Amino acid sequence: MRSRAPARWVARAVSVALGDRRSRRLAVVVAGLYLLVYLIALGDLVIWAGTGSSRFVRVPSVEVAADWPAQLLAQRAPFAYEPVLAIHPVDHVTVFVAPADLGMGLLLGALAGLNVGVALLATRTGRACGVRGAAGWRGAAGLLGALPALAGGVTCCVPTLALAVGTQLAGALLAVGGYLFPVALLATALPLVWNAHRLARAGPAAASGSALG
Amino acid sequence: MNDEPRGVTRRRFLQALGGLGLAGGVSFLVARGIAFRPAAPAAGRAGSAPATPGPSAAAAPATDSLDELARSVRHGAPGKDAIPAIDRPRFVAASSARFLADEDVVFGLVRDGQARAYPQLVLVWHEIVNERFPSGPLSITYCPLTGSAVAFRGTAPDGRPYTFGTSGDLVNSNLLMYDRQTDSRWPQLLGQAISGPSRGRVLEQVPLDWTSWGRWRAVHPDTLVLSTRTGYLRQYGNDPYGSYNYGAAHELFGYYEPGQGRFLYFPLLHESDRFDEKEVMVAAELGPHRLAVRKALLRDRGTIQTSLGGRPVAFRYDPALDAGRAYLTGRGGSSKRLVTFDVMWLAWFAFFPRAAVIG
Numbered sequence A: 001m002r003s004r005a006p007a008r009w010v011a012r013a014v015s016v017a018l019g020d021r022r023s024r025r026l027a028v029v030v031a032g033l034y035l036l037v038y039l040i041a042l043g044d045l046v047i048w049a050g051t052g053s054s055r056f057v058r059v060p061s062v063e064v065a066a067d068w069p070a071q072l073l074a075q076r077a078p079f080a081y082e083p084v085l086a087i088h089p090v091d092h093v094t095v096f097v098a099p100a101d102l103g104m105g106l107l108l109g110a111l112a113g114l115n116v117g118v119a120l121l122a123t124r125t126g127r128a129c130g131v132r133g134a135a136g137w138r139g140a141a142g143l144l145g146a147l148p149a150l151a152g153g154v155t156c157c158v159p160t161l162a163l164a165v166g167t168q169l170a171g172a173l174l175a176v177g178g179y180l181f182p183v184a185l186l187a188t189a190l191p192l193v194w195n196a197h198r199l200a201r202a203g204p205a206a207a208s209g210s211a212l213g
Numbered sequence B: 001m002n003d004e005p006r007g008v009t010r011r012r013f014l015q016a017l018g019g020l021g022l023a024g025g026v027s028f029l030v031a032r033g034i035a036f037r038p039a040a041p042a043a044g045r046a047g048s049a050p051a052t053p054g055p056s057a058a059a060a061p062a063t064d065s066l067d068e069l070a071r072s073v074r075h076g077a078p079g080k081d082a083i084p085a086i087d088r089p090r091f092v093a094a095s096s097a098r099f100l101a102d103e104d105v106v107f108g109l110v111r112d113g114q115a116r117a118y119p120q121l122v123l124v125w126h127e128i129v130n131e132r133f134p135s136g137p138l139s140i141t142y143c144p145l146t147g148s149a150v151a152f153r154g155t156a157p158d159g160r161p162y163t164f165g166t167s168g169d170l171v172n173s174n175l176l177m178y179d180r181q182t183d184s185r186w187p188q189l190l191g192q193a194i195s196g197p198s199r200g201r202v203l204e205q206v207p208l209d210w211t212s213w214g215r216w217r218a219v220h221p222d223t224l225v226l227s228t229r230t231g232y233l234r235q236y237g238n239d240p241y242g243s244y245n246y247g248a249a250h251e252l253f254g255y256y257e258p259g260q261g262r263f264l265y266f267p268l269l270h271e272s273d274r275f276d277e278k279e280v281m282v283a284a285e286l287g288p289h290r291l292a293v294r295k296a297l298l299r300d301r302g303t304i305q306t307s308l309g310g311r312p313v314a315f316r317y318d319p320a321l322d323a324g325r326a327y328l329t330g331r332g333g334s335s336k337r338l339v340t341f342d343v344m345w346l347a348w349f350a351f352f353p354r355a356a357v358i359g
Helices: A008-021 A021-042 A099-129 A135-143 A147-154 A158-165 A168-201 A204-208 B007-031 B055-059 B066-071 B211-218 B295-303 B345-351
Strands: A045-047 A063-064 A075-077 A087-092 A093-097 B089-093 B105-111 B116-117 B127-135 B136-143 B148-153 B164-171 B174-179 B185-187 B204-206 B209-212 B224-226 B242-246 B251-254 B278-285 B289-294 B304-308 B312-318 B322-328 B335-338 B340-344 B356-358
Touching: A008 A021, A008 A099, A008 A168, A021 A099, A021 A147, A099 A135, A099 A168, A135 A147, A135 A168, A147 A168, B105 B136, B105 B211, B116 B127, B116 B211, B127 B164, B136 B174, B148 B295, B148 B340, B164 B185, B174 B345, B209 B211, B209 B322, B278 B295, B278 B312, B278 B322, B278 B335, B278 B345, B289 B295, B289 B304, B295 B304, B295 B312, B295 B322, B304 B356, B322 B340, B340 B345
Parallel strands: B116 B224, B289 B356
Antiparallel strands: A045 A093, A063 A087, A087 A093, B089 B224, B105 B116, B105 B209, B127 B136, B136 B148, B148 B204, B164 B174, B174 B185, B242 B251, B278 B289, B278 B340, B304 B312, B312 B322, B322 B335
């Protein structure tokens, strides 16, 4: 029996995708890579040349923000928050820990990863069941959908952004910076729902992954 | 009351790379005019400015009207206080300031008998320090894009002392501060509110020297230094715009480096190619009168005698601090120090295109 509730389609598809070793691996790798790039884009993971952090703090060490409870939800840009911890593992690397940033990066990373994982599953299942479709393309769209949030993150670093993309593009991103995270959330969620829907429509065998043998 | 709230080649490569990646996604926004206008020739591009101060400098208003400046405000950061001011500054003794190299830029002042140094590598992440001295509050402000550090004090209409935060906006590439008492907007280089309930009010400036840590410490060995324990976690030592102390030769780098051709982030109301846009000027004010001297010229000559608002003024180079100062000279050799500050030519001309210049 086909479920018509999108939440159930997604839950089912995710459950099946995570149960499939190849899909699960791909989803985890994509989610991890996305989180890494997201934290770099937000300036939460910093690797730099020149003056090392050892001039300013002991290395390795962990710094805690003076008033960290107040900083937890203090925004430094739309959807970018003040760090409450700074970890200095080696001289030229610093990890700023802002729990809200980390949560949002994990959420988008998980969605991007699941998009690709479910797309892989849908593609393989579709072939096995003789169902034609464009699951792979929707998976790619879901992954690409997570990219605007990266640009949203760097709007808090206008000079760096302007150097990279020029003043006009940096200005444009700054102007729409507040919308980029919600847009990315939608752009990753919708392809996932659509692929889950396709899987549900393909029938119980496809939706349970049993068609993969 | 709550008062808290390398090189061109590499740059072009990065621009090309980033531009390719993002051009498709946001180009329609640019086409619709959502983006900033490019730093294109604006209303008052000029090839030269008055060579020496003269009657014309006193007769014409030196800057645009407050309304015109208010209309030219541009977004420069995601929002108000996105660049957080330091409201509870902590200081360390010179002997404990091991995070500073001798060549690092500091902004130094002496007030109430106490010398204090504000490292540029800290202020580039905060732009404003709201200080409390025995004689009253003082705000030390720094704008990386115009290379200007100015100390202010002032009183709101209700008698409370002003404290400042960053508005996230810019005028002529210059820091646009807001005061927390009336929420008015103040361009740093003007020191006058251009909008809000305090519109038209003028802040009192306090002399501040742009120098290096080694020089400041030699002259003021008992100085205190603003600590990196600001209450915020930032990459102190990693300047997002470039460096004033790059490599073994301690060179200027990135945005701060002269001779890079056109390298601006935001539009200007007036432009002049008389000097390189990053050329450092020593600017002085006397009432409504303003005058700027090219710092390299002052360094060469040692002293430049001139006049400002019809009164004799001497610009003097202080070799101990590598700083330019201006004095109102009187009979019998008496002199009174005027407020001066270093500023990039691009910003000086953008704000004061009709002011006198010695270069």
